[in-house]
Amino acid sequence: MIYDEPKFLPGGDRFIEMELGNELNFDLNFLVHSLSAKIREAEITGLIELLPNMASIVISYDPDLISFSDLKREVLGHYHNMGSLEGMELLSPIYYIPVLYCDPVTRGCWEDYCAKIGEKEYDCDVLVRLNNLDGYEQLARIHSGTEYWVAALGFYPGLASLIALDPRCRLTAPKYNPPRTWTAKGTIGYGGSVTCVYPANTPGGYQMIGHTPVPVCDMDQRLPAFSQDLALLRPGDRVRFFPVGQEEYDYVERRVTAGDYVHNVAHYAKFSIRAYHEWLETLDMKERF
Amino acid sequence: MKFDTPKFMPGGDHFILVQFGDDASIDLNFMALGLTAAIKAEEVTGVVDTNPSYNSLVVEYESDDISYADLQTELAHLIDGLGSVENLELDSRLAYLPVVYLDPWTRDCVADYSEKIAPREYDPDFVADVNGFEDAKQLARIHSGTEHWVVAVCSTPGLPLMRALDPRCAITSPKYNPPRTWTTLGAIGVGGLSSSIYTTPGPGGYNLIGRTPVPLWDPRQRHPVFKDRVVLLDAADRVKFVPISEEEFEYTEARVADGSYEFNITAYQRFSVGAYKKWVSSLNQDGQF
Amino acid sequence: MALSVEVIKAGLETSVQDFPGRYGFWEQGFPPSGPFDMWSFRLANVLVGNGPEAAGLECQFMGPTLRFSEDCVVAFTGAEMNPTLDGEAFPMWESVAVTAGQVLACGFARVGARAYLAISGGIDVPTVLGARATFHMAGVGGMEGHALKDGQSLNVGAGAGAGAGVPGRRVKQDCRPAISDNKEWQIEVVQGPNDDWIADDGIERFLTSEWKLQARSNRTGYRLEGPDWIFADKASAKGPEHGEHPSNILDHGYPVGSINLCGQTPIILVNDAPSAGGFINPFTVPSAAFWKLAQSKPNDIYRFRRVSVDEAQELRRSIDRLCAVESIA
Numbered sequence: 001m002i003y004d005e006p007k008f009l010p011g012g013d014r015f016i017e018m019e020l021g022n023e024l025n026f027d028l029n030f031l032v033h034s035l036s037a038k039i040r041e042a043e044i045t046g047l048i049e050l051l052p053n054m055a056s057i058v059i060s061y062d063p064d065l066i067s068f069s070d071l072k073r074e075v076l077g078h079y080h081n082m083g084s085l086e087g088m089e090l091l092s093p094i095y096y097i098p099v100l101y102c103d104p105v106t107r108g109c110w111e112d113y114c115a116k117i118g119e120k121e122y123d124c125d126v127l128v129r130l131n132n133l134d135g136y137e138q139l140a141r142i143h144s145g146t147e148y149w150v151a152a153l154g155f156y157p158g159l160a161s162l163i164a165l166d167p168r169c170r171l172t173a174p175k176y177n178p179p180r181t182w183t184a185k186g187t188i189g190y191g192g193s194v195t196c197v198y199p200a201n202t203p204g205g206y207q208m209i210g211h212t213p214v215p216v217c218d219m220d221q222r223l224p225a226f227s228q229d230l231a232l233l234r235p236g237d238r239v240r241f242f243p244v245g246q247e248e249y250d251y252v253e254r255r256v257t258a259g260d261y262v263h264n265v266a267h268y269a270k271f272s273i274r275a276y277h278e279w280l281e282t283l284d285m286k287e288r289f
Numbered sequence: 290m291k292f293d294t295p296k297f298m299p300g301g302d303h304f305i306l307v308q309f310g311d312d313a314s315i316d317l318n319f320m321a322l323g324l325t326a327a328i329k330a331e332e333v334t335g336v337v338d339t340n341p342s343y344n345s346l347v348v349e350y351e352s353d354d355i356s357y358a359d360l361q362t363e364l365a366h367l368i369d370g371l372g373s374v375e376n377l378e379l380d381s382r383l384a385y386l387p388v389v390y391l392d393p394w395t396r397d398c399v400a401d402y403s404e405k406i407a408p409r410e411y412d413p414d415f416v417a418d419v420n421g422f423e424d425a426k427q428l429a430r431i432h433s434g435t436e437h438w439v440v441a442v443c444s445t446p447g448l449p450l451m452r453a454l455d456p457r458c459a460i461t462s463p464k465y466n467p468p469r470t471w472t473t474l475g476a477i478g479v480g481g482l483s484s485s486i487y488t489t490p491g492p493g494g495y496n497l498i499g500r501t502p503v504p505l506w507d508p509r510q511r512h513p514v515f516k517d518r519v520v521l522l523d524a525a526d527r528v529k530f531v532p533i534s535e536e537e538f539e540y541t542e543a544r545v546a547d548g549s550y551e552f553n554i555t556a557y558q559r560f561s562v563g564a565y566k567k568w569v570s571s572l573n574q575d576g577q578f
Numbered sequence: 579m580a581l582s583v584e585v586i587k588a589g590l591e592t593s594v595q596d597f598p599g600r601y602g603f604w605e606q607g608f609p610p611s612g613p614f615d616m617w618s619f620r621l622a623n624v625l626v627g628n629g630p631e632a633a634g635l636e637c638q639f640m641g642p643t644l645r646f647s648e649d650c651v652v653a654f655t656g657a658e659m660n661p662t663l664d665g666e667a668f669p670m671w672e673s674v675a676v677t678a679g680q681v682l683a684c685g686f687a688r689v690g691a692r693a694y695l696a697i698s699g700g701i702d703v704p705t706v707l708g709a710r711a712t713f714h715m716a717g718v719g720g721m722e723g724h725a726l727k728d729g730q731s732l733n734v735g736a737g738a739g740a741g742a743g744v745p746g747r748r749v750k751q752d753c754r755p756a757i758s759d760n761k762e763w764q765i766e767v768v769q770g771p772n773d774d775w776i777a778d779d780g781i782e783r784f785l786t787s788e789w790k791l792q793a794r795s796n797r798t799g800y801r802l803e804g805p806d807w808i809f810a811d812k813a814s815a816k817g818p819e820h821g822e823h824p825s826n827i828l829d830h831g832y833p834v835g836s837i838n839l840c841g842q843t844p845i846i847l848v849n850d851a852p853s854a855g856g857f858i859n860p861f862t863v864p865s866a867a868f869w870k871l872a873q874s875k876p877n878d879i880y881r882f883r884r885v886s887v888d889e890a891q892e893l894r895r896s897i898d899r900l901c902a903v904e905s906i907a
Contacts, residue, residue, distance in 0.1 A: 089559065137536075137540070141537075145385075145553055165557075166555070224576065242531050242532070243531075243533075244532070245534070248430075248532075251430075260576075262457075262576040262577060264578060266435075266436055266455070266568070267564065268560060268564040268568050269383075269558040269560055269561070269564075270559040270560075270561050270564070271558060272558065272559050275380070275556060275557040275559070276557035278557075279555065279557045282556070287549075288551065289551050289553065
């Protein structure tokens with residue numbers, strides 16, 4: 001639910017965790033990011049940084065410049081001045097990312113885990129079984145059938161948490177227990193009801209369902225998409241995956257290696273909350289791609 | 290070029306043509322679609338129908354309810370209200386249509402023409418050549434890399450006349466001369482600077498590069514998506530083609546036939562002309578998918 | 579001639595850090611990094627006359643062996659690593675004149691765990707995302723994104739501090755953090771943000787138990803061993819998107835210093851920790867206690883003392899006051 005009044009919880013001497021609700025709810029996340037944008041614009045003295053996530057914002061502040069209670073009061077003021085969620089619109093770029101589903105790279109990573117840490121069902125089989133799917137093709141069709149909203153960045157540089165905008169495409173998946181010690185960069189992961197693209201070779205616990213050769217984080221800023229930033233995605237952006245075969249995957253990989261890969265991003269549509277709610281009403285939730 | 294003031298011309302006794310310019314600049318289409326939306330929003334008395342095109346709009350009216358002169362005045366007033374084209378924002382759905390590029394069915398159609406009417410090179414190779422692409426696969430990559438703007442729905446029921454929004458994906462090609470006498474149903478064609486989808490198996494002149502199993506119209510309105518409409522797409526919608534395999538085509542075709550196919554259309558975006566222009570000017574025109 | 583410092587032996591995990599570390603990129607997944615014992619680090623810079631933003635070296639458990647190419651002024655603070663200069667004992671907490679060609683060597687930390695080396699002029703590595711601090715996991719900052727390696731050469735800035743370094747200055751005894759070899763610590767904590775996920779008797783248990791610092795602890799996280807936590811009803815009566823275990827919560831940002839409860843393992847999130855995740859943070863270690871964490875060793879025992887936000891902020895201010903030239907004799 002979205003709380004009637006947000007909670008302001010202390011995090012040590014210089015952090016506040018502002019909780020706006022307690023569920024994975026797109027409206028709530030939109031509210032988090034709209035409020036974050038508003039707070040940033042306000043340039044509150046003493047406020048250092050914001051870390052928005054699914055349903056909360058962690059605020060870091062300088063206690064020499066502003067007290068916990070004054071900061072809480074100011075932020076709450078901005079919250080109350082937000083106006084209705086229905087009227088909000090956000091210019092939201094959409095990234096098109098090619099994926100080879102149930103691919104050899106992630107299969108190799110799973111095999112390594114089974115050999116060194118413990119036997120486990122193949123990840124794509126886990127997704128198919130738990131979500132009553134026909135098979136890998138339907139997994140690919142459903143996973144790629146929706147736009148994803150970038151709800152948060154965190155845990156690791158460049159790692160974005162993506163939630164499906166089309167509720168018919170929400171799947172569920174448990175996490176690895178214990179987690180993997182490594183995941184191939186570019187792996188498409190699914191954990192809980194969140195999907196992600198691993199930006200680097202990091203430990204991880206999400207089920208691995210595919211792989212993309214397209215980088216989402218580039219510390220060396222080699223490709224043009226990274227000329228301004230190290231990470232591709234920002235909260236409020238959207239991602240659409242599209243399935244490709246091995247041949248197209250290899251082609252893209254060659255271009256990434258050569259340094260001339262052009263990321264596919266369309267940056268001219270405004271995401272409208274009112275229109276999104278209306279659209280949701282038109283969907284038949286019993287149907288699947 | 291864009292006219293300083295739009296031209297109004299009568300079309301018989303119950304049509305008025307509004308022309309914004311005489312070339313194919315996309316701004317002219319935005320104006321035509323902006324006016325279309327304004328006419329609908331205002332519910333202008335006496336207007337029966339609107340039929341936008343590249344750079345113009347035909348308005349059908351009931352001469353008992355409004356005179357030509359009054360209608361012209363009203364339309365001029367609405368055009369003023371739109372302001373400059375940069376300020377325009379249009380509701381714009383985005384339809385994801387699966388396509389088999391370089392498919393066997395349109396290949397047969399081209400081969401048939403080549404044998405019976407005039408010898409011709411396989412269309413995708415020809416178009417790739419004419420545009421300086423590496424090969425037909427790159428044509429597919431480029432064609433599917435951009436969202437296509439529906440300029441108008443015309444010629445045959447539900448047929449979307451489209452143009453690429455990403456200028457780096459502009460494809461031009463001469464049309465068949467003479468035209469075909471028949472075309473594969475669902476064929477994707479490119480001709481001039483447009484793309485279209487054949488919604489009837491009739492004659493045609495665009496170069497055939499792929500095929501979609503998704504129906505663009507249904508006079509019997511069998512599927513829920515056609516509940517309030519007969520054609521799938523409207524002018525100002527956008528289309529993103531998603532390359533699929535022949536197996537996936539057959540799967541989709543079967544689901545269309547049994548009525549269980551789920552159309553993949555999102556309707557929560559507003560197209561911002563200002564943002565679009567800004568995005569176009571930010572692109573590195575040398576970059577290519 | 580520009581001063582450069584040759585790394586003869588890198589030591590165990592020696593890295594370039596600057597204070598306060600990397601800010602403004604947390605939302606993109608970059609933690610602050612920066613010196614773990616900020617108190618000792620800042621005083622080292624004050625000793626050699628550097629501005630507070632100057633970069634220095636953080637040495638962990640065993641420090642490096644370095645050769646200085648030119649005359650300079652250097653200070654060594656924090657853990658006692660028996661530093662020597664050309665074999666002679668090198669005083670801690672004091673600015674020392676070093677002549678060209680001299681070699682500074684360190685052993686294992688006898689008392690405390692982390693030591694800090696400041697050189698007048700500051701260490702000159704490129705700033706990455708606004709800071710010189712090293713974040714090794716992402717390969718960002720410091721010496722090419724990682725800890726020092728044998729054979730590298732560090733450049734030293736010709737900045738405001740160079741030449742301003744005056745040898746023979748000492749930090750007054752009572753202005754230094756009380757680093758000792760006493761294996762027990764009292765660590766301040768502020769209750770929250772997610773204390774309401776723990777039952778009252780669980781809170782009591784946390785505050786009255788001994789917690790042992792596990793060996794697998796580092797700048798990414800300090801793992802603690804101790805009794806099981808007792809969860810409140812809230813931890814189970816929640817939507818499925820939070821996750822199954824009572825310690826699972828919908829992903830949220832992690833304040834630096836959070837005691838992050840992963841299942842039944844509390845991990846204190848410190849300088850290089852992940853910025854967000856899906857576990858609860860029932861308590862947070864405030865800035866003022868970080869030097870204690872930094873100077874503890876595996877198997878040390880922690881007892882946590884609850885303080886209010888106000889008290890924690892006052893403690894921080896009192897340390898800030900000590901990181902100034904007034905602490906120098």
